[in-house]
Amino acid sequence: MGYKSNEKSIVDFCESKTESLSNWVRQVKSKSLDAKTRRNRDLRIIAILSNSLSRAESELISKQRERARRWAQMQADLGLRNKEEEVAKQQQEKIDNFWKNDLSGLDSFFRELDNVKPAPK
Template identity: 80%
Template sequence: MGYTTKEKSVVDFCESKTESLSNWVRQVKNKSLTAKTKRKHDLRIIAILSHSLMRAESELVMKQRERARRWAQMQADLGLCNKEEENAREQREKIDSIWKNDLSGLDSFFRELDNVKPVVN
C-alpha cells in the first residue's frame, strides 16, 4: 500500500542512462530507416532523425570513452595488472623482434647482391 521506490546506486544510475541512450539510438536508427524506405519521403522528418541520431551517437561514444577512462584510472589506482594486455604486449614485442631479424637478414642479403659482379662473356 503506497508508493515505494527502489534505491539505486550511482553506478546503476549511470549504467541505466547509458543503456537507455543506447536503446534510444537503436530505435531512432530503425525509425530513420523506415522513413527513408517509405514511398513518400518526408525530408524534414529524415533530417530531424538524422541530426538527432548523430548527436545521440556522439553523446553515447563520449560516455563510453569516459567510462573506459575512469575504469582504466581505477585499475591503475588499485594497482591491478591486466594480464591480457600484458600478454598482448609481449606477443607484439615478439612479432616485432622476429620482423626486425627477418628484415635485417633481407637487408644484408640485398647488400651482398649489390656486391656481386655480373659475368661478362
C-alpha cells in the same frame, strides 16, 4: 539511525542512462530507416530524425569513452593493468625481435646481391 542506501548504486544509474540512450539510438535508427523508405517521404521528419540521431550517437560515444577512461583509471589505481601490460610488452618484444631478425637477414641478402659482379661475356 544510519544512512540507508537505495538498491541501485551510482554505477547502476549511469549504466542505465547509457543503456537507455543506446536503446533510444536504436529506435531512432529504425524510425529513420522507416521514414526514408516510405513512398511519400516527409523530408522534415527525416531531417529531424537524422539530426537527433547524430547528436545522440555523439553523446553515446562520449559516454562510452568516458566509461572506458574511468575503467582504465580504476584498473591502474588497483594495479590490475600491470600484469596485462607486461604480457603485452613481452609479446610486442617477441614480434619486434622476429621482424628485426627477418629484416636483418633480408638486408644482408641484398648487400650480398650488390657485391655480386656480372660474369664477363
